Amino acid sequence: MKTRTIERTRLVPHTVDGVTEMVLDREKIEVPTPPRDWDQLVRAAVTIGAAVLVTISLTWTTASIGALLAVSVASVIAYGAAVAFDASWIMCMGVEWLLRYDPARAALAKKAGRWALAVSMGAVFAHGYLAGHTVVGIVGALVSALAKGGWTIAMRVHARPLDPRTQQWVAKRRAALDGQLAMIPVRRELQRGQALIEAEQRALAAVADSGSADPDQSGQSADGPDPDPQPTATGPMTIKDAVRTAVDSGIRDPDRVLAYVRKVADANAREDTVARYIRLAG
Structure with a gap:
């Protein structure tokens, strides 16, 4: 051993x-020493091989389709657009892998990947055909097919098939969690909307208060006497003295008396206290 x-x-x-x-x-x-895990080594080799095939396919397709598109546009734009052909089915295979435990959702990615592969292979063949090398076009188109096939096999090696009951259990658990995740942006949107409504209400209330505190005086002369004269403050005053002064000056409105008391006597004077002194003064 x-x-x-x-x-x-x-x-x-x-x-x-x-x-x-x-x-x-x-x-x-x-x-x-534990025995060598040949299964894991082969699995890693298959994955690396699939990644190499995808890289080769992406390079070949980009070069081929880029040369085809460069006939009508600048080379930089042509080769940049050529990347999209193989990148499309590669992205679909990535989505298919992420949704491997949700066959219903993975079906669309699988179908879209096949169509994207067909388009990519057709574009590579078109380049070879127009260049007068039909055989090269056919063989070049098969590069993408081989790469996709290799990656499909690699995904099957890593896949863990679920029995129907377990698949349903996973689907229900995922649906419950997806519902909770979906509510996060919904709650944020509702909170933002509620905040906007409250801000609008506060702004309108402030405008209304400003208008009631300063009514329109356009009908009075600018040089005329003040229609609401304030009593003259004669030094420090108690709340009771301030109320008495306001009442003696002809101010009877409780809100105006309260405002005067808070101005000359106590900024924190309570409304019920002022009201009681107004009754005593009356």
Whole structure:
């Protein structure tokens, strides 16, 4: 049996002059070597091979279709657009892999990938045909087909098929979680809308308050006397004195009296306190 050497570290008691402390002790031991996992190695090799095929296909298709499109547009634009042909079915295969446990949703990506592959192969063949190399066009078109086939096989190697009941269980759990995730942006949208409504209401209320506090005085002369004279403040005043002064000056409206009291006596004067003093003063 094959073995390998590993280093093991552990805490052990060590005593010096009667004092014991826990210290690290390192020792090397021989342990059996696990058998090589050939399945995992082959699986990794298949995945790497599929990735290489896809890279080669993308490069070849881009060069071929780019040369075809460069006849009518600038080379930079032509080769940039050529990338889209193979990139389309590669992206569809990526989506198919992500939805491997949801066959109903993966079906659309699988179908779209086949159509994108057919378009890509047709464009590569068209380039070879127009260049007078029909055989080259056919062989070049098969490069994309081989790459897609290799990646399909690699996905099957990594796939974990589910039985019908487990598939239904997964679908229900995913539906419940997807519903919760979908509600996150919905709640944010509703909160933003509610915030806008509240801000609009506050703005309208402020405008209304401003209009009632400063009514239109266009019918009065600018040089005329003040229609709402304020009593003259004569030094520090209590709330009671301020109410008495306002009432003696002819101010009877509770809101105006409260505003005057808060201006000359106490900025935090309570409305019920002022109202009580107004009754006593009346």
